[in-house]
Amino acid sequence: MPGSVGRVPAPPSRWPGPSPTPGSAAGSEAAAGAGEPSAGPPTETTWAQTPLGPAEEWEPALRSVVDLVLSAPVPMALAFGDELALIYNDGFAELIRDLHPAAFGRPAAEVFAQVWELAGVGEEIEKVYRTGIPYLEREGVLPVDRGRGSDQVDHVVLTRGYSPVRDQHGQIIGLLMVIVETTQVTRRLQRLSELAVALSGTLTLDDVARSALRYALESFDADQVGIAVDDGADWRGVRRIRGELLDEADERLPPLWRSFAADSAAPLVVAAASATPRFWADGRPLLSTAIDRHDEKIRALAVLPLRTPSLGGALAIGYCAAHPWSPAERALLTAAAELVAQAAERARRFENQHGTAQLLQRSMLPEQLPDLPRLRLAARYDAGVDGNAAGGDFYDAFPLSPGRLAVVLGDVAGHDVHAAALMGQVRAALRALALSNPDPAAVLSGLDRLVGSLGTEARRDELFVTVVYGVVEPGAGLMTLASAGHPAPLLRQAPAGVPPTARYLDVPPGAPLGLGGNRPTSTVPFVPGDTLLLFSDGVVERRQQSLSAGFAALAEAIAGASSGDPRTLCAVASRAVAGPTEDDAAVLAVEHALTPSRSASLEMPAEPTAPGRVRQWLTAQLTSWQVPESVIGAAVLCTSELTTNALLHAGTAAQVEIDLSPERLLVSVADQGTRGTVTPTRADTLSSRGRGLGLIEQLSDAWGTDPTVRGSTVWFEILIPEGGPRGNG
Incomplete structure (x- = not known):
């Protein structure tokens, strides 16, 4: 690494035993006296003296990264914060030689001042921290001091990978530096960096499995790879076979998991349960538990445990020929397993939170829409980019007598349980009001009083609820609509022999609920062949794009849809505007059919x-x-x-x-x-x-x-x- 990297013996002052994790007492006896740098990582009491602050105040994402760095078998460092303060492991200490231990906790620009201005060093490190774009230099040559006070300078070939480190909110808090001095592992190091990037974007265990299996199969040129995770008292696993097209190869479908009993003798389960790595250079390690000829052919196998406080599992790589596992391969596999384990733990937490939030969200929405002779209905709800919290978008449709239909779509500001709870209250109150007096103006007036009362009760002025509500009368060919600050509905018309068109209805928006005021109604024709589309602003709003462009794109997409079928239009609307959205999106479509289906x-x-x-x-x-x-x-x-x-x-x-x-x-x-x-x-x-x-x-x-x-x-x-x-x- 810049400054003094070279092929040198281990530094004279290293922390004893395995690399300690934050909060452990390892290395405490090596701590220097006042004013002197520590010979090892800070102890529980001295972490506070580093830019990271007291260990007990770290958020889980930072703690996981520091644990990974200190326990990794390859040279690795965390450059933390705006100063890019260095936190590194044994392997990295060997690389920087005499700069250790004084470099621990110091800004990278000071530690590597000798070479900071050279290509691929300071500028690229700072760029990764600013932009979040990973950097990899396969073979970089740097001048290296071979000893303190020596005039001898060697040129060392290094492979360096820099990847951003993010906190639980997605903000960059530092970067991960992986340094290897040999070019023999360049390709696999690049894959490891790519794996870290790929895993950083995973949200589910399916995503983690896909990324890990793809990495293991391609990076190690293996014949078979597999991964297993705990599933209650038992285990479940998935594998990939070289050259075989399985459903998990299709990125839009999940991997095909199979169950393993808790007492299974399969190497994946044994390594996962014991948290012990196993390596077979030659033999038949899968013969006794083989499920097909692919397992029977495996002769060499490496199984690395995946172990975190809340998840157990294993990662396996196999060959059909004998294969000696070199120290470099074992080190890379161990590092990859650490990355996969941390990603799997995050994914499991996300799935648990996501499942609870989404179940809460959808349990407050109608499970089935009305089935009427001349009206066809469909709805769609898509969570935003995060998808990890309940939101406030909602829709509903229910019959009114005689032969009329009430339709509503609303948006409660916020993406938390409070927003979902308010949404449920508004939806329930709206249905009760509509069944008593379906007039749109009266319904929205009653909801306005409800939201105002809830805001007063909660002592919150920031309640923001928009709703569009209407009554459809297919027999009369009319619909009456009123809006409380909500986007105007879209009407698709497809007269016989004329290309379909789509236009936004002239419905006065009125004020959002809770702010008082009148909300006038509009009555418009709704004849056979027409389809009404109600939607939330998440359908048309995108960052760095005007709202008018989103409305135009939605109208164009709806007019150009293959048919006026509500389910088709909901799908078309959900992807009409290009680009990701961080907001939830809800769509409700009602078609006045030409003939009963x-x-x-x-x-x-x-x-x-x-x-x-x-x-x-x-x-x-x-x-x-x-x-x-x-x-x-x-x-x-x-x-x-x-x-x-x-x-x-x-x-x-x-x-x-x-x-x-x-x-x-x-x-x-x-x-x-x-x-x-x-x-x-x-x-x-x-x-x-x-x-x-x-x-x-x-x-x-x-x-x-x-x-x-x-x-x-x-x-x-x-x-x-x-x-x-x-x-x-």
Whole structure:
């Protein structure tokens, strides 16, 4: 490393034993007297003298990084804070030689003043800290002092990787420096840095498994890799095989986990349970627990435990030929396992928090929307970028007598439990008010008084609630709407023989709830062929983009949609405006159908024969409805793929529903598992059944997923060619 890196013996003053972690007493006997630098890392009482401050006040993210640095078997340092103060391990101390131990806790620019201005040193370190963009120099040559007071200068080849370190809020608090003096491990070090970057963006255990398995397979050129984590009293694991296309290769689907009993003799489970690494250079380590020929072929195996306070697991790398595990490989594997373990622990915490928050969010939303003869409805709720907190967006739709429908979509400011609780109160109060007197002006007036009262009771002036509420009367071909500070609804119109259009309705916005004032109503035509779209501002708002551009993009996307079907329009609206959003997004669509649709459903049991039964039922049903054969064939293939995926990934019974109108066939498969959202992006990979989502994308006109209170719904739409079924036939 800059200043005095070279191939030198271990520094004379090193902390004894394994590298201590914050709060341990290791190294305390090596602490220097007053005014002298410590010969090892600070003790529990002397951490306060470093820029990191008292160890007991550190947030979990900082503590995890310091623990990782001090225990890593490769030279590693944390450059912390604006001064980039150095906290490093034994390996790094060996690299900087005589600069240790005085360098500990000092700014990097002072420690490496000799070479700070050279290319790839100070400028790149500061750039990573400012921008968060990782830096890797595969082979850098630096002048190195070979000894204190010596005039001899050598040029040492170093591989250096700098990666940003973030706190629990995503703010950069420092950077991680990984330094290796040999070029023989350049490629694997680059992969390790890439793994650290990839893991920093993971949110779920599925994400961690994908990143870890991809890294292990590619970096070590292995024949088989696997990962296991604790699952209650038992374990669950997933593996990757070189050259085999599995569903986990498809980034939009989760890995295929399999269960292991707590007393399993599988090396992954044994290493995970004992927290002890195991290495086989040659033999048949998986023979006794093999599940197929791939396991039987493995001769060399390395299994590294994943161990944190709240998670246990293991990472395995195997070869079909004998393979001696070099010290460098073992060190890299140990470092990778540390990174994977920390990421897996964060992912588990996120999943627990996310699951609780999302269950709270969705339990306050209607589990099913009304089923009316001439009105078709669909809704969609997407959490923001974080997705780790309950939000305040909500929607609702419920019948009013005689033959009318109430629709509402609102937004409560905030992304916490308080916002979700207020949302639930507003939604419940709105339904009660509407069932008593559905007039939009009266309903919003009552809600205004409620929000004002809640704000007074909580002594909070910052309650901010916007709502758009309307009453749809399909028999009269009208709808009446009122808004309390909410974005104007969008109306898609598709008269026969004319290209569809989309326009924002002229509904006076009024003031948000709780601020008083009048909220006038607007009555507009709502005739067969029209579709009403209510949405929250998270659908159209993006950073560094004007709000008007978002509104324009949404209207253009809705007008250009393949049909006016509500589920299709909800999916189109959710991705109409490019770029990520940190806000929740809710959409409610109501279509005034030209003719009533026909529908049918089938409960699919969680058993291997289910896809075949679904194919037979769907073929018979669509044939009886006189659907064109080309549509039947495509629909049966797509539905079979969805039911197979539901069995593989959810493992629960599923509901298959079909809805046929003169314009399109809509098929959905709803499971009760925890698969999550499948993003409708380009599908280039295949599933384990040889087709995958690429087939659905090719054969359908639109498709997507909708998360529900429990599980998710995957659907697709196929347009009916002219001459197809008409009316109720």
